[in-house]
Amino acid sequence: MARAGTTARKTRNQLEKRQAIFEAALDVFSEKGLRGATLEQVAKAAGLSKQNVVYYFNGKDAIYAELLESLLEVWVQPLRDMSADGDPLDEILTYVSRKVQMSRDMPRESRLFATEILHGAPRLGDVLPSELKALVDEKSAIIQGWMDAGKLAPLDPHHLIFSIWAMTQHYADFDVQVRSVLGPDRSATRFEDAEAFIKDMLIRTLRP
Amino acid sequence: MARAGTTARKTRNQLEKRQAIFEAALDVFSEKGLRGATLEQVAKAAGLSKQNVVYYFNGKDAIYAELLESLLEVWVQPLRDMSADGDPLDEILTYVSRKVQMSRDMPRESRLFATEILHGAPRLGDVLPSELKALVDEKSAIIQGWMDAGKLAPLDPHHLIFSIWAMTQHYADFDVQVRSVLGPDRSATRFEDAEAFIKDMLIRTLRP
């Protein structure tokens, strides 16, 4: 037996299979949650048998944990990219664009994280209070700098970031509700409309 | 056998027990989700035996479904109370206040609805596209009226409501993340700070 899940070195085939399982797991877990999903559903979506999935990972929880971890960096990248060098408003509006884009193109990832955090983020370990906090603190300091320089209206940077997270991710996480309320026709342009709305709101708010 | 769950008429004792089960179920379901929670956990939290809980309801799903339904009206009440007669900005800021208050005082309810909608809201039936849509459309029309009268800056009312939902509920649903990022000291005042921030943002945005 190979225990593909534990060995560090992996063949091309192994990586492909693991990727297929990740993709399937993202589908199933984001829709039903960790407990609501079964290994068999993941296996079927990946085109493998339940036992074969276990061969590549060490069980259900391991898939979920590794999936979360592998998506983490991608998830916070837009905030990472916010630079102190750019134009303040541009930087923030670009950040909003990218977050709306992620809600449209990666709703499963958004829901996965949402569910996890909603339930207390037990598997995110201490990533939130350490790494994420550090990142947000760093970017908040930059924003604060812009405000101190009179380039933006003075507001609490932390809550500004929270509000951007909330508004943008809302369109991925609560898509069912958004579409229900907007109705079929207006739903077609919900992401563009949302982006325009949020940007408009931030421009009016942040104008010094 | 009495089938307390099905009969329309209920004694005082029955109602009390059912209420206790609701309370326990809210605790457990909001924390672990429907599938993640077990009947026994609910029963223990309610101080009853598992089988006795089944006596009062017709099983796990029935508790969850009835719980959701019983909370729905409470949940949308603040929006219901928004009146066309009041001062536009006041009405909206009051709405924000009440929503933040609900995030602080009823986080379990918020998370329960969040989880449900996140997973496609299968048990909310067609409440979203019918009743909720009607309510939001009605209030959006009122806001639109205010904007047309020049009392508020022109914005999309639907997305304005979405953004208020998103920002206020964020502090209940993602409380773990908020507290992690803010750190212990700043967390103490997170709801007051959030309310002030959101109101400030809306005032700047909606000023005609």
Add this chain to the structure above:
DNA sequence: CGCAGGTTTTTGCGATTGGTCATATTCATC
């Protein structure tokens, strides 16, 4: 008081689901 009716609770069990393990068997590659 005591018992007859219904109500509530407990006991015990059947059945299903789902995660995991152990052991073949097939496959690919040298």
Add this chain to the structure above:
DNA sequence: GATGAATATGACCAATCGCAAAAACCTGCG
């Protein structure tokens, strides 16, 4: 064909839902 990787098969075990029937508990009324 030899060797290790990959897949398939079968079985097991734990968790848990839900039912049925017995037991305990009222409560009103003769």
